[in-house]
Amino acid sequence: MDDARRLAGAGCPTGTVAVSDYQEKGRGRVPGRTWISAPKESLLATVVLRIPELGYDLEELPLRAGVAVALGIEDAAGIAVHIKWPNDAVAVPGGAAAGRKLAGILCETHGDAALVGFGVNRAQASFPDEIARTACSLLQVSGRILSAGTLLAAILHRLRSSAPGTAWQEELRARLHRRGEQVRVDLIGSGQALQGRLLDIDQRGRLVLGLSDGSRRTVAQGELLTSP
Numbered sequence: 001m002d003d004a005r006r007l008a009g010a011g012c013p014t015g016t017v018a019v020s021d022y023q024e025k026g027r028g029r030v031p032g033r034t035w036i037s038a039p040k041e042s043l044l045a046t047v048v049l050r051i052p053e054l055g056y057d058l059e060e061l062p063l064r065a066g067v068a069v070a071l072g073i074e075d076a077a078g079i080a081v082h083i084k085w086p087n088d089a090v091a092v093p094g095g096a097a098a099g100r101k102l103a104g105i106l107c108e109t110h111g112d113a114a115l116v117g118f119g120v121n122r123a124q125a126s127f128p129d130e131i132a133r134t135a136c137s138l139l140q141v142s143g144r145i146l147s148a149g150t151l152l153a154a155i156l157h158r159l160r161s162s163a164p165g166t167a168w169q170e171e172l173r174a175r176l177h178r179r180g181e182q183v184r185v186d187l188i189g190s191g192q193a194l195q196g197r198l199l200d201i202d203q204r205g206r207l208v209l210g211l212s213d214g215s216r217r218t219v220a221q222g223e224l225l226t227s228p
Contacts, residue, residue, distance in 0.1 A: 001018075001046045001106065001108065001115055001117045002025070003018040003046070004016070004017075004018040004046035004047070004048050004115050004117070005108075005110050005113075005115060007048060008048045008110055008111070008113035008115065009110065009111070009113075012048055013048075013050075014048065014049050014050040014053050015047065015048070015049070015160070016047070016048040017045055017046070017047050017048075017152075017156065018045065018046045018048075019043070019044065019045040019046075019148075019152060020044045020045075021037075021039060021040050021041070021042060021043065021044065021148060022037060022038070022039040022040070022042075022044070023037055023044050037119065038124070040123070041121070041122060041123045041124045041137070042119055042120060042121055042122055042123075042124075043118075043119070043120040043122050043148045043151050043152055044117075044118075044119045044120075045117070045118060045119075045152060045155075046115050046116065046117040046118075047115070047116045047117075047156070047159060048113055048114075048115060049061075049113070049114045049115075049116060050112055050113060050114075051109070051112050051113065051114050052112060054114070058109070058114065059204065060168070060204070060205060061107055061114055061116065062086055062087050062105060062107045063086055063087060063168065063172060063205040064159075064162045064168045065087060065105050065107060065116045065118065065159065065162075066083055066086060066087025066088070066089070066105050066172070067083065067087075067158075067162070067168045067171045067172050067175075068155060068158035068159040068162050069087070069089055069103050069105060069118050069120070069155055069158075069159075070082075070083050070089045070103075070171075070175055071158045071171065072151070072154040072155030072156075072157065072158040072159075073089055073102065073103065073120065073138070073151070073154070073155070075154040075157075075158070076146055076150050076151045076153075076154035076155075077138050077141075077142050077146050077151070078142070079092075079138075079141055079142050080092050080175075081102060081175065082099075082175045082176070082177040083172055083175045083176060083177060084099075084101070084177040084178075084224050085176065085177070085198075085201070085207050085224050086205070086207075086221075087104075087105040088101050088103065088104050088105070089101070089102045089103040089104075089120075090102060090177055091136050091141050095141065097136035097140055097141055099177065099178075100133075100134055100135055100136035101121070101134055101135050101136065102120065102121055102136060102137070102138065102141070103118060103119060103120040103121065104118065104119050105117065105118050106118075116159065118155065120138070120151060120155075121135060121136065121137035121138065122137060122138050122139070122145070122146060122148060122151060123137060123138070123139050123145045123146075124137035124139060124140070125137075125139060125140070138151075166203070169201065169203065169205065172201060172205065173200065173201055176198070176200075176201065177224070178198050178224070179198050179199075179200070180197065180198065180199075181197065181198055182195070182196070182197055182198075183195070183196070183197070183198045183209075183224055183225070184224075184225040185207065185209065185219055185222045185223065185224055185225065186222055186223040186225055187219070187221075187222050188221060188222055188223055193225065194209055194211070194217060194219065194222075195211075195212075196209035196210050196211040196212065196217065197209065197210040198224075199216070202218055204220075206218040206219060206220045207219040207222070207224075
């Protein structure tokens, strides 16, 4: 992400990619979180996109990016994944790794550049104790090691084809992790959490919760918690 920001500041064209299999200062979407990645086990990349060239609202970018990463993983690895709102790719229910995180997205803006960073757990046979219950890898889910180049190409293809339109909404809705279940959502930065049934997403990709009093609440920014 830092390398991509420097490239963006130097005037690189939209679509420029900074990629690695190791990072020293990995960070997550939630402040204070880190992204742990041993060398040669993950795919770590950031794409520079020029905001005036997006062709859609900037607020849609993190959601579209999450869909692109999920579809790219499905294309390259031949497995189905769910999307834990707003944009984490997780293993589907039914297996030992159900609901565990395969990939995460971090989007930032700097001037007229949007940086789309993503990390995919590719070849880990195990994880440190602190994340062993919440993370999984493509190796653990599919039983094979996928090359970083193949995975990157598939994700970039999906990100590039995220054109104006609403198809991304249906792709997200079809893969929405824990849809129809009781969930808790951390309202990041407020110190509060909401509890309700995860009903849907709206046209802007906001989470729609059904609360116990029969009302509905839309959430534009938050984190779906792992425990109900």
